[in-house]
Amino acid sequence: MIYKKLGNSEKAAEHKRYLDESNYVAIRKAMFKKHAKEAGISLDDYN
Structure with a gap:
């Protein structure tokens, strides 16, 4: 975007x-x- 502007x-x-x-x-x-899994956060709940 910067170059276009x-x-x-x-x-x-x-x-x-x-x-x-x-x-x-x-x-x-x-x-x-990967980082979410390492932090113990399940992304399956958000799909």
């Missing part, structure tokens, strides 16, 4: 490609689930 759509596209290719969202979700 600055008018640098090329850099914004580059960062989006990086995040898409790096599986960033899936990695963050896996880390969150």
